[in-house]
Amino acid sequence: MKLFMALSKQTAYRKTGLVSSMTSSLRFQGELNVDLGEFQINLVPFPRLYFMTTGMSPITSKMDVSTAPNHVQSITDECLMPTNWLVQYTEFDREQDKCMAVGLNYHGNVKSKEANATISWLKDNHKLSLVEWCPTGFKIGLSEMPQLCLDADDIGSFPRNVVMISNNTGISRMFGKRLVQKFDYMYSQQAFVHWYFGEGMEEGELTEAREGLVCLEKDYMDVLIEQVSDDYFSDCTADDDCF
Structure with missing residues (x-):
C-alpha cells in the first residue's frame, strides 16, 4: 500500500507539472508564448479526434541532474519516446502510428532558432511519422520560466524542459x-x-x-x-x- 501511494503521488506530480507547463504562458513571458486555444486549434483537425498523447522531458531523479544531458535536441528526442509519455501504448510503432499534429512547449533558456533547428532534425532523422496530408504538423511554444519541481518530488529541476502534446493515431488501440x-x-x-x-x-x-x-x-x-x-x-x- 505504501508503494502504491508513493507511485500515485509521483504520477500526480507528473500530471500537475504537465498542466502547469502548458498554462505557463498565461503567467510568464516568452519569446513565443502560445496559449491553450492555439494548441487546440492546431492539434484537433477533426471534431471527434481530440484524444491527446502527452509527454515531458527531462524526467530524471535529483541525484542524476548534474550528469543528465539538457540540450534542446536531447530533451526533445526523449520527450518523443513512449517511456516519457503519460499514456501507456501497446506495441507502439514509430512508423505506423502517425501524428496528425504535435505541440512542443519549451521552458527555460530555449531560443526559437534552436527549437526550429530541432524540428528539422526530428524530420530529417525520422524521429516520428506525420500523416501525409499534414507534413508540417508542429506547433512550438517558448516560455522563459523553466519548470519548477516540488520539494517532495523525486524529479530534479533543469534549466530547460519540454512538454509534448500530440494527436497520434496509435491511441485508437x-x-x-x-x-x-x-x-x-x-x-x-x-x-x-x-x-x-x-x-x-x-x-x-x-x-x-x-x-x-x-x-x-x-x-x-x-x-x-x-x-x-x-x-x-x-x-x-x-x-x-x-x-
Missing part, C-alpha cells in the same frame, strides 16, 4: 484493446449493469456507447488514408450514434 474488450468481458456477465439500470439507463444505451467507441477507432484508422475523399468519415457522420 486504447478504445479497441482496452475499453471495448473490457466492456465485452464484463457485459457478457452482465456485471455492474444493475447500477446503470438503477439510474434510468436502458440496455440499448450501453450497446450504443460500445458502437461509438468502435466507430471512433475506425475514425483514427481512416486518418491514415493518404488521399482524403469527399465522403471522408461518411460512414460515421451519417450515424448519430457515433457522436
Whole structure:
C-alpha cells in the first residue's frame, strides 16, 4: 500500500507539472508564448479526434541532474519516446502510428532558432511519422520560466524542459484493446449493469456507447488514408450514434 501511494503521488506530480507547463504562458513571458486555444486549434483537425498523447522531458531523479544531458535536441528526442509519455501504448510503432499534429512547449533558456533547428532534425532523422496530408504538423511554444519541481518530488529541476502534446493515431488501440474488450468481458456477465439500470439507463444505451467507441477507432484508422475523399468519415457522420 505504501508503494502504491508513493507511485500515485509521483504520477500526480507528473500530471500537475504537465498542466502547469502548458498554462505557463498565461503567467510568464516568452519569446513565443502560445496559449491553450492555439494548441487546440492546431492539434484537433477533426471534431471527434481530440484524444491527446502527452509527454515531458527531462524526467530524471535529483541525484542524476548534474550528469543528465539538457540540450534542446536531447530533451526533445526523449520527450518523443513512449517511456516519457503519460499514456501507456501497446506495441507502439514509430512508423505506423502517425501524428496528425504535435505541440512542443519549451521552458527555460530555449531560443526559437534552436527549437526550429530541432524540428528539422526530428524530420530529417525520422524521429516520428506525420500523416501525409499534414507534413508540417508542429506547433512550438517558448516560455522563459523553466519548470519548477516540488520539494517532495523525486524529479530534479533543469534549466530547460519540454512538454509534448500530440494527436497520434496509435491511441485508437486504447478504445479497441482496452475499453471495448473490457466492456465485452464484463457485459457478457452482465456485471455492474444493475447500477446503470438503477439510474434510468436502458440496455440499448450501453450497446450504443460500445458502437461509438468502435466507430471512433475506425475514425483514427481512416486518418491514415493518404488521399482524403469527399465522403471522408461518411460512414460515421451519417450515424448519430457515433457522436
